[in-house]
Amino acid sequence: MIIVMKASATKEEIDKVEHKLCELGFSTHPIFGEVKTVIGAIGDKRLLNTHSISTMPGVESLVPIMKPYKLAGRELRHVPTIVEVGDIKIGGDEVVVIAGPCAIENEEIFIETALKVKEAGAKILRGGAFKPRTSPYAFQGLEEDGLKIMAAGREATGMKIVTEVVDTRDVELVASYVDIIQIGARNMQNFRLLHEVGMTKKPVLLKRGLSATIEEWLMASEYIMAAGNPNIILCERGIRTYETATRNTIDLSAIPVVKESSHLPIIVDPSHATGTWKYVPALSKGAVATGADGLIIEVHSDPAAALCDGPQSLRPSKFAQLMKELEPVARAVGRSL
Amino acid sequence: MIIVMKASATKEEIDKVEHKLCELGFSTHPIFGEVKTVIGAIGDKRLLNTHSISTMPGVESLVPIMKPYKLAGRELRHVPTIVEVGDIKIGGDEVVVIAGPCAIENEEIFIETALKVKEAGAKILRGGAFKPRTSPYAFQGLEEDGLKIMAAGREATGMKIVTEVVDTRDVELVASYVDIIQIGARNMQNFRLLHEVGMTKKPVLLKRGLSATIEEWLMASEYIMAAGNPNIILCERGIRTYETATRNTIDLSAIPVVKESSHLPIIVDPSHATGTWKYVPALSKGAVATGADGLIIEVHSDPAAALCDGPQSLRPSKFAQLMKELEPVARAVGRSL
Amino acid sequence: MIIVMKASATKEEIDKVEHKLCELGFSTHPIFGEVKTVIGAIGDKRLLNTHSISTMPGVESLVPIMKPYKLAGRELRHVPTIVEVGDIKIGGDEVVVIAGPCAIENEEIFIETALKVKEAGAKILRGGAFKPRTSPYAFQGLEEDGLKIMAAGREATGMKIVTEVVDTRDVELVASYVDIIQIGARNMQNFRLLHEVGMTKKPVLLKRGLSATIEEWLMASEYIMAAGNPNIILCERGIRTYETATRNTIDLSAIPVVKESSHLPIIVDPSHATGTWKYVPALSKGAVATGADGLIIEVHSDPAAALCDGPQSLRPSKFAQLMKELEPVARAVGRSL
Amino acid sequence: MIIVMKASATKEEIDKVEHKLCELGFSTHPIFGEVKTVIGAIGDKRLLNTHSISTMPGVESLVPIMKPYKLAGRELRHVPTIVEVGDIKIGGDEVVVIAGPCAIENEEIFIETALKVKEAGAKILRGGAFKPRTSPYAFQGLEEDGLKIMAAGREATGMKIVTEVVDTRDVELVASYVDIIQIGARNMQNFRLLHEVGMTKKPVLLKRGLSATIEEWLMASEYIMAAGNPNIILCERGIRTYETATRNTIDLSAIPVVKESSHLPIIVDPSHATGTWKYVPALSKGAVATGADGLIIEVHSDPAAALCDGPQSLRPSKFAQLMKELEPVARAVGRSL
Structure with missing residues (x-):
């Protein structure tokens, strides 16, 4: 999952988001761009069920990387179902x-x-x-x-x-x-x-x-x-x-x-x-x-x-x-x- | 309800549709245009539940005139519901x-x-x-x-x-x-x-x-x-x-x-x-x-x-x-x- | 073309619409339903270029019967273009x-x-x-x-x-x-x-x-x-x-x-x-x-x-x-x- | 910009994408997840005009982080235009x-x-x-x-x-x-x-x-x-x-x-x-x-x-x-x- 911070996000807001992600069990990887910062978060998206990162101050959007379907998807099962x-x-x-x-x-x-x-x-x-x-x-x-x-x-x-x-x-x-x-x-x-x-x-x-x-x-x-x-x-x-x-x-x-x-x-x-x-x-x-x-x-x-x-x-x-x-x-x- | 006949519809096809409508209980009013014929059919659309006029030979389309909702509509009840x-x-x-x-x-x-x-x-x-x-x-x-x-x-x-x-x-x-x-x-x-x-x-x-x-x-x-x-x-x-x-x-x-x-x-x-x-x-x-x-x-x-x-x-x-x-x-x- | 009159349209409104259609060169065929009246109008829709029937009092909607494309359509030309x-x-x-x-x-x-x-x-x-x-x-x-x-x-x-x-x-x-x-x-x-x-x-x-x-x-x-x-x-x-x-x-x-x-x-x-x-x-x-x-x-x-x-x-x-x-x-x- | 690599992407494919991004003038920040790798790329998206990263082997998708409009957007100009x-x-x-x-x-x-x-x-x-x-x-x-x-x-x-x-x-x-x-x-x-x-x-x-x-x-x-x-x-x-x-x-x-x-x-x-x-x-x-x-x-x-x-x-x-x-x-x- 990638958290995109707003161009106007402060250092403190970025730190808080990163801290919260760690608390929820994600490992975090911030990337500081020229205008915006994004935070890569590794972990199961379901950890987010108890918290809404996207409402934290400074957060612009969340970009999921994994598909939300696990059993129906090809990411974990490759052979076609007959x-x-x-x-x-x-x-x-x-x-x-x-x-x-x-x-x-x-x-x-x-x-x-x-x-x-x-x-x-x-x-x-x-x-x-x-x-x-x-x-x-x-x-x-x-x-x-x-x-x-x-x-x-x-x-x-x-x-x-x-x-x-x-x-x-x-x-x-x-x-x-x-x-x-x-x-x-x-x-x-x-x-x-x-x-x-x-x-x-x-x-x-x-x-x-x-x-x-x-x-x-x-x-x-x-x-x-x-x-x-x-x-x-x-x-x-x-x-x-x-x-x-x-x-x-x-x-x-x-x-x-x-x-x-x-x-x-x-x-x-x-x-x-x-x-x-x-x-x-x-x-x-x-x-x-x-x-x-x-x-x-x-x-x-x-x-x-x-x-x-x-x-x-x-x-x-x-x-x-x-x-x-x-x-x-x-x-x-x-x-x- | 208006039945629009195809440009290629024959006289016989038009007659059959009109006849079927009468049989179902509609009163019919054909209008013969230069290229197409339309048939006005007066009666409750629900009479159609037992027959599909639109699949009859020569029929192009059906145009409903009354709204399909009776109880929810304003056609039969004018005062607002509170x-x-x-x-x-x-x-x-x-x-x-x-x-x-x-x-x-x-x-x-x-x-x-x-x-x-x-x-x-x-x-x-x-x-x-x-x-x-x-x-x-x-x-x-x-x-x-x-x-x-x-x-x-x-x-x-x-x-x-x-x-x-x-x-x-x-x-x-x-x-x-x-x-x-x-x-x-x-x-x-x-x-x-x-x-x-x-x-x-x-x-x-x-x-x-x-x-x-x-x-x-x-x-x-x-x-x-x-x-x-x-x-x-x-x-x-x-x-x-x-x-x-x-x-x-x-x-x-x-x-x-x-x-x-x-x-x-x-x-x-x-x-x-x-x-x-x-x-x-x-x-x-x-x-x-x-x-x-x-x-x-x-x-x-x-x-x-x-x-x-x-x-x-x-x-x-x-x-x-x-x-x-x-x-x-x-x-x-x-x-x- | 079919002109659908509102359920509330008066006899006078219906007459005026019919009169206007005749004036524009259409021949008209009114059908009086139990709730609504519709008027079949035979003639070229382009006659309407100089008048907007749909804004006349009592008119609910206009239903075109002929396709608006003449040269591109099959109504007037049947053989496929190569x-x-x-x-x-x-x-x-x-x-x-x-x-x-x-x-x-x-x-x-x-x-x-x-x-x-x-x-x-x-x-x-x-x-x-x-x-x-x-x-x-x-x-x-x-x-x-x-x-x-x-x-x-x-x-x-x-x-x-x-x-x-x-x-x-x-x-x-x-x-x-x-x-x-x-x-x-x-x-x-x-x-x-x-x-x-x-x-x-x-x-x-x-x-x-x-x-x-x-x-x-x-x-x-x-x-x-x-x-x-x-x-x-x-x-x-x-x-x-x-x-x-x-x-x-x-x-x-x-x-x-x-x-x-x-x-x-x-x-x-x-x-x-x-x-x-x-x-x-x-x-x-x-x-x-x-x-x-x-x-x-x-x-x-x-x-x-x-x-x-x-x-x-x-x-x-x-x-x-x-x-x-x-x-x-x-x-x-x-x-x- | 974030490059999302497929779950099936090889180490070599990831390296090639990263290498190409560097060549185009981006600085790169790969994040290795449990299933997928993503690469953060810092630089002007217009650098991509001469190359299509998304067609490289192993690439799943590109996620832009900056808005594509610069002059019309609020990211670079805050006061409303009158x-x-x-x-x-x-x-x-x-x-x-x-x-x-x-x-x-x-x-x-x-x-x-x-x-x-x-x-x-x-x-x-x-x-x-x-x-x-x-x-x-x-x-x-x-x-x-x-x-x-x-x-x-x-x-x-x-x-x-x-x-x-x-x-x-x-x-x-x-x-x-x-x-x-x-x-x-x-x-x-x-x-x-x-x-x-x-x-x-x-x-x-x-x-x-x-x-x-x-x-x-x-x-x-x-x-x-x-x-x-x-x-x-x-x-x-x-x-x-x-x-x-x-x-x-x-x-x-x-x-x-x-x-x-x-x-x-x-x-x-x-x-x-x-x-x-x-x-x-x-x-x-x-x-x-x-x-x-x-x-x-x-x-x-x-x-x-x-x-x-x-x-x-x-x-x-x-x-x-x-x-x-x-x-x-x-x-x-x-x-x-």
Whole structure:
């Protein structure tokens, strides 16, 4: 950690800061520049939990040198994490595709869609039973009945299933039904919920928050890991910007940045990122070519009748077409699909 | 609602959309332009919950005409809401100041700070017992012990108290201790938590999400109101932008926009908005002059020893000075303090 | 165009707006909803240049139905534009790669780099002679001497050359030296400069502004086209967001959005978008797979000695490696390289 | 400057970086942490112009310690700058109000408006002769004829006048007519234009760019100052964010931040910041209470007939009302109006 002192800081102020740092257990290394002094402080930043150096007189700013995430970062663990869901490996050579409808509406449509996405090559089935909706008047999901339908979809197809949990009180229930628990974008900093899913050992699909930095996202995964669960799959789903042509702005640069900073696998959700099914094929290919370990794509057999996010859902036939087009892209970057 | 058809839409596609709208219960009014056709559809947008018009062939976009919030909006209720907390009125002539430390650390410091902010003119006491922290390694709050200390602060000063709740499982507990329940920025779209506090009748201090639009913020208050609780105080606390000179960018234009769109009172949190105590006095005055119904300000008797957000906390003496300076500003815009 | 009247608008206010619209030459179609009235107005939005409907009493908002760009849009022209630079076609089957150093420093290094990028497969040579730098103390470019070095690079390699112009007074000079004129991100709304390059017939590489919407970007191209020059190549180079892990956030969704809204070709600049050479290969592949018509990549034979943007420049050997890896990606999406 | 080495950097890499820094003229101070090494480098950052340390093997990042602006900053100059325009002082005790129409349309309306804003207490007259418009089909200004009308307005009222310049070729002409030259938001990083107005000695009103950081804004003023012109008035006019309820998001925190970082005066433009005249009075008061040195407000005698930005223009009567309301606010913060 580097403490930058103001140009106007007095010798006495500098001494006091250095003294306080020593007291807290840091070893200190002041450097006296022509205008400003900086103090290098070696030690664990967590020592600062009991004191706020930055409010001491003469202090201009603190510059951390180590990343705040320890378990999620590459600084202390170099090998990539491969999250195993049954015999599916996320983070390995294969690009894993998750597909299914936004919300689960009824068993018949769900299983129909499930069989089709399986046939097209998807490995994992998605579906929403608890839906976080912007309006209290919109469809909020079938809750446990939705989980039962998902389980029936697993039965019918042999696929693994993933769904979102939105309340600490439902974590146990959801974990008892599904293979992967999803934390949605709006709950990325619902720290209690992160802790709760961290107490299970189920793989967690952690979506990036609407306007989360990559560092905050990795800190959210740190919460889950610190609670004991290392099976995390990061999911880029677009960030909020001023641009209105797409629902969110997909940040594909997050892929190489995450690969460099963390050992966790990262997949991409082009459906929520763009909000428009027409843009999904192009960006699915872009995500795979950039290095994504997987995709999560909304597919609905009748988008016009979908109770949620119809406009961003592909029909099964378009999804099958996309899967065919994705295969050579995956191969072009040394992956299989 | 207006349905804009693509320039390339066929007569048949236009007819089908119109037919579907009628089927759903809308009355329709097509307008045939030189290049594009638009269809005016009169009826409750909620009729659309069972069908997605925007995915029909030939449809370019949907333009809503009515605001999505009904209970929180001014379209159906014109008189301003005044939230009463005991005999304190938020949203009336008086500018109400809430003050106190970010996190509650121990009873002695808390009561010391409480007495000082009361003396300076604050009406309500703030303090955090459950802290949403970006890092799992940072101080997470004293939980129920913190609530007890807050209650002791109320005893000692006669002030009302407000604290944040971060988990649906704690709502009942928190509601049993405090006078106002706070929903923090990171939980503004934790819809289950909104629903849960909506089931209590306690006044709710609803902070704007880190990157929430004003419309999403009013929709969050709509969740609480739809659950039965109309006692909502909105709190602007800065939004996320690209600027790094302040922790967030305070959006004081939210004040007149909220006043025009909603009947709910709005207060401002300059401490979290800026992240730096030095900027708090100027922006407190700015907020009051712009028309804020109150302020929530972090005050700590020893910021350097604060376990949370020390850098943005005012010392009690500076807070007292600020309260003196605020009084003429409030008066200049026809308010009292 | 749709005029939305306030819920509180009186019959008289509605009549006055309708009357004014008729007077301006629109045909009007009022729709009376339960709460609000809207007026459909058919006619050219430019009729409004002489009157501001939105300030009339009772008006809530105006909703445009037609896109504001006419020449750049797909509404009136359906076939894709292919910009020809000699025998190079941008916007056709081939993905065209532009490469070279950020700033031109001396002839020897420039030609050395030029020969290497040509050998690796780049078709067009980039280099900066006039540099827009954030600091007045940073290297501002060699100006006309830089143009001469570029011309020598063209001689030596047979490649086409592109450079940025930053001042209306230099347009003629720059146009006399280079094959493509670049408008940089900071000048995307320097409308006089747009007009001036529109008066030449040289192809224009139009970078997206730092925080320009896609609509504003297409309006900037409309300026150039309205001045008589239809040879425009759009260039996505990252937009400004709150994220700090990359210099800008690359917006690859701009590719399918532009392809849908406009007939103009679009290329991507992963070097400026990310600011870090390490992220360039992954995002180059991502851009091509998403459908970019080309790439513009910074290459410098000695990045550590570069006077500008060294950190984002690839060494020639890494660039050659990237070109090899790009070829199968281009092929996977039906393009050649 | 601090050079942070990667955790994986070798001793040899660290030595090479240190050696290179010494060679460039820095004195170096390495600090060996448990995981990473950092090197403190004392010397002028401009020494780096000839070498890019950050691309050397083993280097993770560079942390600047000194601000990049020298002339505009407070690090080397402590007393506030007061810009004098005739006998008007901007940056002193008085809050100076600039008012007038967005674009100049004809002499009669302009002088009528001018007389009214003068009567209400405005000191300086604004008006646009060269208009940067998003659409090439929108009214672009009367150019020199507009300047003549402005001069006539000055004659008729005795007020000072300010107008925008958008092209390097017009600087001399504009400077010959007006008292203050404005650089608009879209040209804040048109460095040639900054240099050109820096060569005149006229006061410059420098608007903040649409998405400029405060640091970039001060660097733009540094360009003007480096060219020899120290008479700069900064103008906050809203920044681009995701929020759509206002045209831009007014950043009033820029006022205390600029006051702390720079000695230059800062005024606020609530008309362009909000885009809606209804929000202008509240935010004008907010700006003055926050510490703005002045305001620039759009006033038009017939907003509905304005050729530009009618919706954000106040009628003269509303402006006069606002001036009355502003006076006690200015007084409340120790200023006069």
